[in-house]
Amino acid sequence: MxxxxxxxxxxxxxxxxELVSVRPGYARNFLLPKKRARIADANSIRMQKKLVDExxxxxxxxxxxxDLLSEKLREMVIETHVKVDHEGNMYxxxxxxxxxxxxxxxxxxxxxxxxxxxxxxxxAGTHEIKMRLKEGVPxxxxxxxxxxxN
Numbered sequence: 001m002x003x004x005x006x007x008x009x010x011x012x013x014x015x016x017x018e019l020v021s022v023r024p025g026y027a028r029n030f031l032l033p034k035k036r037a038r039i040a041d042a043n044s045i046r047m048q049k050k051l052v053d054e055x056x057x058x059x060x061x062x063x064x065x066x067d068l069l070s071e072k073l074r075e076m077v078i079e080t081h082v083k084v085d086h087e088g089n090m091y092x093x094x095x096x097x098x099x100x101x102x103x104x105x106x107x108x109x110x111x112x113x114x115x116x117x118x119x120x121x122x123x124a125g126t127h128e129i130k131m132r133l134k135e136g137v138p139x140x141x142x143x144x145x146x147x148x149x150n
Contacts, residue, residue, distance in 0.1 A: 001025045003040040005048055008054075011113075016058075017051030025142055057134055066137035069108070073131070073141040078102050082124065084147040091118035094145060099129060102143070121145060 001021040006014050010031070014020045022031065029058040031037035038044050049076040061071055081104055083091045103110055116130045124147035 004031060004037040004050070005040050005044040006031075006037050007051065008036050016055040017048055017053075019045075019090065062134040063137060066133035066135055066139075067132055069110075070137050072141040073108065073139045076106065076108075076141040077144060078106065078141065079144045079146055081146045081148050084124065084149055084150065086126070089149065090122055090124060090145075090147070094123045094143070095120045097144065 002024045003019060003021055004027050006016055006020060009015050013022070013062050022037075027037065027039070030037075045146050080094065080098070082094065085091065096117045099115050099117070100110060100112050110131065110133070114131050114133055116132055121127055121143075124145045127143045127145065129141055130144050133139050133140075
């Protein structure tokens with residue numbers, strides 16, 4: 001295992017300024033070339049405090065932004081029209097990607113991984129969509145799937 005200092009947040013690994021152990025290949029082939037981390041040596045250990053302070057400041061800003069977005073989303077009701085057959089079964093489904101696209105049309109920019117959707121939606125009707133924004137802030141909004149027959 002290789003000890004590294006993270007220079008930015010890496011999902012499923014750690015936050016900026018943390019010392020973590022990773023496999024040598026992951027460090028050599030991904031983290032180091034993309035400048036997301038550096039080998040933990042005496043210089044990088046001294047840099048750690050600065051990175052942790054920067055991360056804490058950024059976390060405060062991210063949490064405030066996420067709280068505002070959560071409030072905005074709570075009031076939103078988004079509609080989408082889907083085609084159904086004569087028995088009422090949807091052609092296809094509404095996925096997390098589709099939800100991100102629908103929110104983008106409402107000037108709400110989020111990442112696909114923020115949408116907590118276990119399975120694609122295959123039933124027309126009203127659905128409550130749960131999300132996890134930056135810094136773990138929960139959010140939700142209402143999605144109306146309206147059926148259109150061919």
